[in-house]
Amino acid sequence: MIGLDTVATPVGLLIGIVCGLIPLAAGIHYKQYRAGIAGFIACALTGFGCGLIGGLPMIVLTYAVVLSYAYVNRQDPFTSRAALTEVDFSETRVESIQRVLANIGTGIRRSFRALTRNKAGFLGFLGIAFFILVTTFGPLFIPYEGEAQMDRRQPGSRVLVAPPSWEHPLGLDWKGRDVLSHMVHGGQRLIITSIQAGLIATALAVVLGSAAGLLGGPIDTVISAVANFILTIPGFPLLIVLAAVVDFDSDFMLAVLFGVLNWPTLMRAVRAQVLSLRERDYVQAAFVLDLGLWHIISREVFPNMVSYITVNLIFTIRIAMYSIVGLTFLGMVPLRDPDWAVMIFTGRQQGVIFLPQAAGMLLSPIIAIALFQLSLVLFARSLEEIFNPRLRSGV
Amino acid sequence: MTPVIELRGVNRTFIKDRKPIPVLQDINLGIEENEIICLVGESGCGKTTTGKIISGLLQPSSGEMLFRGRPISSYDRKEQAVIRRQLQLVHQDPFASLNPAHTIGDILGFPLKRHRMVDGISGVRRRIWELLTMVDLTPPGDIVNKYPHQLSGGQRQRVSIARSLTVNPKLIVADEAVSMVDVSIRISLLKMLHELRERLGLTIVFITHDLALAKYFAWEGRIAVMYLGRIVEIGRTQDVIASPAHPYTRALLAAVPEADPDLTRHKQVLRLRSDDIPSLSDIPPGCAFHPRCPFHVPGLCDGVVPALGDGPGFSQQVACLPLQQGIPLVVNQTSTQNAGQHV
Numbered sequence: 001m002i003g004l005d006t007v008a009t010p011v012g013l014l015i016g017i018v019c020g021l022i023p024l025a026a027g028i029h030y031k032q033y034r035a036g037i038a039g040f041i042a043c044a045l046t047g048f049g050c051g052l053i054g055g056l057p058m059i060v061l062t063y064a065v066v067l068s069y070a071y072v073n074r075q076d077p078f079t080s081r082a083a084l085t086e087v088d089f090s091e092t093r094v095e096s097i098q099r100v101l102a103n104i105g106t107g108i109r110r111s112f113r114a115l116t117r118n119k120a121g122f123l124g125f126l127g128i129a130f131f132i133l134v135t136t137f138g139p140l141f142i143p144y145e146g147e148a149q150m151d152r153r154q155p156g157s158r159v160l161v162a163p164p165s166w167e168h169p170l171g172l173d174w175k176g177r178d179v180l181s182h183m184v185h186g187g188q189r190l191i192i193t194s195i196q197a198g199l200i201a202t203a204l205a206v207v208l209g210s211a212a213g214l215l216g217g218p219i220d221t222v223i224s225a226v227a228n229f230i231l232t233i234p235g236f237p238l239l240i241v242l243a244a245v246v247d248f249d250s251d252f253m254l255a256v257l258f259g260v261l262n263w264p265t266l267m268r269a270v271r272a273q274v275l276s277l278r279e280r281d282y283v284q285a286a287f288v289l290d291l292g293l294w295h296i297i298s299r300e301v302f303p304n305m306v307s308y309i310t311v312n313l314i315f316t317i318r319i320a321m322y323s324i325v326g327l328t329f330l331g332m333v334p335l336r337d338p339d340w341a342v343m344i345f346t347g348r349q350q351g352v353i354f355l356p357q358a359a360g361m362l363l364s365p366i367i368a369i370a371l372f373q374l375s376l377v378l379f380a381r382s383l384e385e386i387f388n389p390r391l392r393s394g395v
Numbered sequence: 396m397t398p399v400i401e402l403r404g405v406n407r408t409f410i411k412d413r414k415p416i417p418v419l420q421d422i423n424l425g426i427e428e429n430e431i432i433c434l435v436g437e438s439g440c441g442k443t444t445t446g447k448i449i450s451g452l453l454q455p456s457s458g459e460m461l462f463r464g465r466p467i468s469s470y471d472r473k474e475q476a477v478i479r480r481q482l483q484l485v486h487q488d489p490f491a492s493l494n495p496a497h498t499i500g501d502i503l504g505f506p507l508k509r510h511r512m513v514d515g516i517s518g519v520r521r522r523i524w525e526l527l528t529m530v531d532l533t534p535p536g537d538i539v540n541k542y543p544h545q546l547s548g549g550q551r552q553r554v555s556i557a558r559s560l561t562v563n564p565k566l567i568v569a570d571e572a573v574s575m576v577d578v579s580i581r582i583s584l585l586k587m588l589h590e591l592r593e594r595l596g597l598t599i600v601f602i603t604h605d606l607a608l609a610k611y612f613a614w615e616g617r618i619a620v621m622y623l624g625r626i627v628e629i630g631r632t633q634d635v636i637a638s639p640a641h642p643y644t645r646a647l648l649a650a651v652p653e654a655d656p657d658l659t660r661h662k663q664v665l666r667l668r669s670d671d672i673p674s675l676s677d678i679p680p681g682c683a684f685h686p687r688c689p690f691h692v693p694g695l696c697d698g699v700v701p702a703l704g705d706g707p708g709f710s711q712q713v714a715c716l717p718l719q720q721g722i723p724l725v726v727n728q729t730s731t732q733n734a735g736q737h738v
Contacts, residue, residue, distance in 0.1 A: 290510070
């Protein structure tokens with residue numbers, strides 16, 4: 001997540017463009033111009049947004065997609081309809097790497113197709129992409145207004161708050177600052193902290209749940225006891241109390257605190273899944289074939305939980321975002337401008353909640369948060385289809 | 396010749412509600428190289444547990460398993476791993492035995508790569524093709540990129556067999572391997588197993604509840620009939636089918652339906668004294684079959700547990716005291732509730 005913190009910079013754009021040259025060159029080489037150009041744009045955008053951390057993995061992914069288009073023409077003997085005596089499986093090292101990359105690319109394309117097939121899920125994906133693009137690249141076009149703008153007071157008005165107008169599409173806040181600029185600059189931190197919190201909670205749940213389910217015995221007893229203990233404590237009030245006690249130097253600490261308090265529910269589900277999966281015949285077959293414990297966890301058990309876990313990750317991110325907004329609304333965490341949640345907090349604190357002209361200032365973050373949540377929920381539906389081979393029809 | 400696998404005095408108990416349940420008792424069984432042996436019996440008789448012990452999924456509670464005349468525990472760790480790999484299991488349910496998350500190519504590729512059965516990726520890919528051709532899934536190119544749910548039950552069972560062949564096994568335990576497959580496909584699967592046995596020198600332990608299937612599949616091999624955790628009769632299939640010795644085997648054979656109506660009409664019915672199988676947690680004293688046996692001799696059958704031994708007039712071994720002592724089997728009128736006929 002570190003890479004995402006960097007707001008779009010010219011250096012990032014340069015990195016992105018350089019990265020994008022690779023899929024572009026591959027596209028020209030294999031005469032797959034559309035895929036090449038799409039890869040170039042994807043690389044440029046991620047490089048622009050996240051620098052090297054976004055650009056380098058994107059080279060591999062887009063190059064793989066371009067290769068997967070090209071590979072269709074060069075039939076793989078492995079999937080040909082020839083007889084055993086007619087085929088030649090020998091290949092050079094480069095060829096075998098390219099084949100693996102092309103397979104990855106086919107997987108990406110298949111996932112993308114599954115994503116677009118589910119209309120609601122695709123809408124959710126677009127929603128998430130919209131918010132991420134706006135909060136990452138928006139600051140390039142809209143400068144941040146931090147200081148109070150006293151000169152913007154309407155003649156005859158006692159407050160600076162103003163409803164939407166042509167100059168300020170979302171209106172002015174209580175200090176007379178442009179709400180749109182706050183919306184654009186204030187979303188990234190909330191989104192990143194929520195994603196971090198969701199990832200931490202899910203990672204804890206998966207690791208502890210798998211350990212409890214596979215190892216059993218005293219380890220299972222201890223982990224389950226701790227989980228039950230945390231489950232009996234009402235989560236949000238505890239978070240409030242802890243947020244008041246713990247001094248937050250960074251948002252990451254808040255994410256960790258959320259993660260530590262929210263792993264038990266998912267952990268119990270993962271444990272139950274592992275317990276049921278480990279008795280399956282194919283896991284027993286893996287034992288008889290002596291494939292090793294690590295193979296059994298990572299290749300036999302985990303792939304059958306991954307769709308469930310990702311969907312849960314999305315929902316944990318949702319809950320994390322609401323919790324953070326709730327804490328901020330109550331003023332339990334250090335307030336930092338610009339921030340969507342802080343906008344709601346100050347709106348309430350400054351009493352503008354009762355002014356009709358403050359609708360723009362208050363409703364903008366609320367609607368943005370609600371829309372982002374809606375996008376997450378819709379997107380979760382598509383994720384199920386992407387990760388479950390039974391739901392991926394065709395091919 | 397030393398048998399490939401020998402079970403010597405193997406017992407296996409499971410704990411249920413803090414009470415030990417003896418699922419297998421005193422199993423002695425030697426399996427010769429390249430032979431076909433059928434374990435037959437009703438559900439709960441311990442045939443699957445025997446299969447799991449042979450394939451290494453379960454350990455015997457007591458007794459030992461010998462590989463080529465030496466106890467498995469006497470081999471060092473590396474050798475044990477190799478031995479384990481040579482004893483493979485094919486599951487009953489082809490829908491549950493293949494991981495739905497992987498393609499057929501992956502499923503066959505994992506063991507090949509893990510144990511370096513062949514050189515390099517191109518070798519692995521060639522071997523996958525060979526294995527699929529071996530189990531008659533042709534052309535292999537059509538199968539390798541499919542997921543298990545895209546195949547039929549019979550095809551999946553073939554993949555399952557191909558997977559067990561990846562590690563060059565010496566012995567395959569086929570646990571009800573064809574019972575969940577359409578009847579029309581069974582014969583071709585069984586034929587394929589026969590061919591594989593001849594080609595690769597496999598030993599096959601075929602577990603089934605269907606005596607007719609056992610008769611067909613193991614005509615050249617042996618049959619072991621199991622009842623409540625013990626082997627009650629064992630011998631060459633032709634002998635056991637032609638002249639069944641143990642009353643339980645007779646009852647099983649009498650229950651096999653014949654396609655010929657004339658045969659069915661004149662077939663003698665063997666009435667058991669009770670149709671209920673005793674619970675494993677409460678095994679009757681003496682011969683476990685005596686409460687159901689129409690021929691039981693009071694005072695003899697309910698006292699001592701019979702061991703496998705020769706019975707006069709039979710070439711197979713049988714665990715039945717009256718037979719071993721040469722007492723003719725007659726229906727015991729005094730204790731039979733529903734009148735049966737002589738067999």
